[in-house]
Amino acid sequence: MNSLLPQEFATAVIVQVAMDEEAAPFLELTEPAADDFGVGVAQFYPRTLNTAGTTQPVLLVRSKIGLVNAATALTTALGLVSHPAAVLSAGTAGGLHTSINVGDIVIGADYTYTDADATAFGYEYGQVPGMPARYQASESLLEQARAAAQVYTGEGQVRYGTMLAGGSFVTAHNVKDTREIFPEALSTDMETTALAQICVSRDLPFISVRGVSDLCGPAADQDFHMDAPIVAARSAQLVTALINTPA
Template sequence: MDEEAGPFLDKTEVAAQDFMVGEAHYYPRTLKLENSDVPLLLVRSKIGLVNAATAFTVALELVPNPRVVISAGTAGGLRQDINVGDLAVGLDYTYTDADATAFGYVRGQVPGMPEKYSTSAELLEVAREAAADYQGEGNVFVDTMLAGGSFVTAHNVKDTREIFSQAISTDMETTAIAQVASSREVPFIAIRGISDLCGPAADQDFHMAGEIVSERSAQLSTALIARLVQSETHWLREENND
């Protein structure tokens, strides 16, 4: 959504004219760090699994070998210990409403596809380092993230929590992007701010404005990018010294 893209537009500079392909909006940008300028392609896909997968497939034609792909923005909080304003970082990803268990598949698994899609150990390590240094508001949770074609609400959250007991969040795009990234063998991670709780307890706030949590998502996402650039520069420096 526009409010999810906004913080990234504020933190980056225009690199070329933005454009649309179908429903998706593409923004070539530059993230200026202390010692380098990092090229970014910001994509606002609109809502839904198909919109996200389509927009990302086009993006991969424009940037065939990205250093990292990040699904950013907002999500619904799922696990009981997560609150609005917190951040969800993906360990692995599956579908909320995929159910082919009658044919021997696990819940969340699309027939013929992996049970889950995972962030690589190397990328996850850098993300954990960025999360440990995160100075913004809200706590950072790292675990399973869900996505599906339906909203999880208080009406159906009990079933979802029982089946996916470790899942921290749910949205309508992330797993589709993870699936495409896996098929193309590009590094992927999701970093989303919790704007709503799917089934809040009586003493929990259940909503926070999307632009607020999107800013937190953008803050941690850009910190991760900076760390990746630093680690890559350090590796290249060591290689040149050898």
């Protein structure tokens, strides 16, 4: 399967999104390096990011929505990219914290599961038994993200903090319980924590950068939705800036 990628992709950056709408802005910002291909439901796009005379191989992965799809696609990608420079989760998310607005960008400092509950056995809410309660973003990638945010020229406020992921959508009907359990959490989606779990277990640098397309529980005077392509483009702009920021 490694023959599907050029040799220089052994140390590529892996950027994973769930939907075609989230992949589209990355395809516009990068150049093809080899033929696209599919494995199962996932689609793989070997690309290069060219900036300031340097060329960075990037394997863009579109996994489809959900924890299992995300984990399966990343596991496949790691069979193709033997020593990834970094793994980044990108695209859109639901805004959870009351201070978040649609169009903001959330950079995850740590990650846990929205709906994992083994508290009856002494684990923290969000913790899978035998695994860490929180998965931490790479410190070096966090530094790069902060530097990239300083030169980010797009719209929306850049926020840093806890990101959640689970198997259920968080809506206005169930957001109250989620906010009570995770009062510090900024956003929620259906992929990020599964990706973080894989990367932490393999000691791979990981970070998630997501644009907020919907508010899980908006206040009466808040806009609650922004089209996914608009928000995904903001995530892609910041992610590509991060990749181009020296470690």
